[in-house]
Amino acid sequence: METKLHTFLNSNLLNKYLVGEASYEEAKEVEYYIENFPEAAKAYERLQYNLEIIAKAGAVDVPKNVLSNILKELDEPNETKVIQLVQQKKTPWYSIAASAAAILFAVTSFLLFQKNQNLLDENNVVVEEIFDLRSDIDNNNAKLDELSRELNKLNDPDARKYVINGNDRAKDLKTVAYINPVEKTSMIDVITLPQLPEDQHYEIWAELQDKMVNLGILDESERKLKPIPYMEDALALSIKIGNKGDANNTTDTEVAEISLKDKE
Structure with missing residues (x-):
């Protein structure tokens, strides 16, 4: 089970689930791991925290004179005015945050993909080396068995x-x-x-x-x-x-x- 958990954590499912791109089956799998494995829950919380930091980093501060302008306009009777809060149209902070999150997600996904590919390549090399080692061990054991049988024949008192x-x-x-x-x-x-x-x-x-x-x-x-x-x-x-x-x-x-x- 530890191997499956390790494979899950190295996959991209948590990121897809966080940004709402996971399929129904993928979402069920993510929720199962989050509910049953503390490591998966911690990883998900860490991703949420990182996304929140990115969103806050892209937030736009409200101009300081907005409040005073509003109070001044309210003090003037019998006049209906449209208060211009911001002189120039600016991109909402959540759009900036979403863009930053999308860029971070893309970069993170690419890095995770590269890391997973490297891990897969390393695992394949290790598996091949294990098979080669097992083959060498089997061959050596076969040679030892053959040598043992030959020695037994030589040491036979009837020989x-x-x-x-x-x-x-x-x-x-x-x-x-x-x-x-x-x-x-x-x-x-x-x-x-x-x-x-x-x-x-x-x-x-x-x-x-x-x-x-x-x-x-x-x-x-x-x-x-x-x-x-x-x-x-x-x-x-x-x-x-x-x-x-x-x-x-x-x-x-x-x-x-x-x-x-x-x-x-």
Whole structure:
């Protein structure tokens, strides 16, 4: 409700109501806020007071000789005269006050409009920043949840760790595989991979009893735990150099291998 009251006070309804330009629905809304909210009543009283000051400031003083002229004319018997109170026609004070009030109202309305626009722009910026912040928080929470799940998998007592080092063809190669035969999950962590020509990449393979199965491509840019297919009866894991676009790598390009039976 405080937000609605703040919006009402920043609107132009009190000014419109004061000068009689508010519609029936707007007048009902203004009267409701004045009756139910002290802040609205005080704001309305302040506007009335300011308008009264403006009206008084534009008032025209009555000439000092008017009263003496009237008394003098009344003392002269049997004569009917038209007493000229003011020699020159002057604009009535209420017209001046009304004009001043209209000018002040226009200026005030414009300033309030500008202020409201600035507040709306600032509110929109704040809302966008809040949404961006919430989005960042959600993304960070999602990353933390994912990291927590990965750590839980690594810390699982059933998980087995296999460090895969490169042979003479790729001495700087190093990856770590985590295999959980109970949960039937496999993950690999790329630590270092020697750079290859643009038309080649590293592939990880699983050796079964009678065949080799391609488990996917390894990329050093993906420096995080990466899930790979779990192979129930895999005897070993090997890393080969493959040509991009060729899924069936039958050449002898093996650069690393590790047996999965050593820890059973």
